[in-house]
Amino acid sequence: MTAPIVIIGSGFAAYQLIKNIRRQDSTVAIQVFTADDGDEYNKPDLSHVFSKQQDADALILLSGADFAAQYQVELLANTPVERVDTQAQCLYANGDSYAYSKLVFATGASAFIPPVKGDCAAKIVTLNSLSEYRRSQLEIKQADRILIMGGGLIGVELAMDLQTSGKEVIVVEPNSRLLANVAPDFVSLKLEQPLRDGGMTLELNDYVTTIESFAAEQAFVVSTKAGKVFDVDCVISAAGLRPNTLLALQAGIEVKHGIVVDAQLKTSANNVYALGDCAEINGRVMAYLQPIILSANALAKQLLGQLSQLSFPPMMVKVKTPTYPIQVGGRFNTDSSWRVAFDKHGVTAEAFDDQNNMTGFVVTDENAKQAFSLLRKMSAR
């Protein structure tokens, strides 16, 4: 009997891949190993659970068992894979070994927690998965004052949502501005003022050094490098992600920042592939949905024996900040030159490289509606 296609992980990448395979082939055997429950959910929804007053269960689209039945896969939930042997083409979990014909790493990424001192450092909360939210939802619900470490995309979305839900929010960000890796400074500055006006504390150019217990209360005293002290009820780290690569690394598979794959999503080992937040494609880890959708489509073909070559068109990311919508497209960096228009409908900014080619854009507020036409304009060049 031929060994199944084995997928490690049950996040968006794994489940998107399975849906693509099943669209074309209803019989090939698929086995899924996951460290969590295997429930299907939409991770970006975690950005607005507080304002919508949703608990973790409310985010489940399909239970793991229902997903497995609907897509005819064998799901081994709560079964972390401990080791992969790429020579013998098998993996080890639960004390058993399981053979694979093709193996896919869809192991995602883990929330990074910067090193912090103090007796409550271990109480920092992360929100990079449904299970992390489930573990901390009561603590967050009961908290009046919440400190978020990190003012990037996820930190800002969480901060705004928590503020909307009535919490007092403090964001501590080492950069001199919010969204430093996502948007140009003139957009960050436009975002920061209304947040401050709404009562949010933005502690920029600073980082948390110590989290200590607050005498006799279920609260924390958070100290920063710049000498600020905040009394809060909860601390959330939104300080970035680290691809989950250890399993691949231990199996001798090439890993740089993520698990290195080529344009066929192949790793350095025979019959082993990777996609999603754990994968590094063309030197980049792209931890968002659009590249995963394109990767899953290409990989499904590849696994079913068809030729496929992954290439990415210019892509967009929406910053889910409802009172100040921001849509970012393509690519830009500190060397980009900008053509910027501010009007009563928001910002429209186009980024150009040194050859005067348009490489990216940012649109805000009502001008966010122009995102698709700008994307077309850029793609047409």
Ligand SMILES: Cc1cc2nc3c(=O)[nH]c(=O)nc-3n(C[C@H](O)[C@H](O)[C@H](O)COP(=O)(O)OP(=O)(O)OC[C@H]3O[C@@H](n4cnc5c(N)ncnc54)[C@H](O)[C@@H]3O)c2cc1C
């Ligand atoms: C709050 C938030 C908001 C976001 N908003 C957006 C957005 O608006 N737009 C957008 O494009 N992207 C957004 N993203 C990013 C997007 O959600 C992720 O890129 C995507 O969900 C990653 O999917 P994944 O399957 O690669 O990883 P994950 O969802 O992390 O799944 C990894 C899976 O691997 C399993 N696993 C790991 N190690 C093992 C092991 N050893 N054995 C077995 N199983 C293992 C885990 O249990 C899990 O099931 C957001 C992310 C967050 C946290």
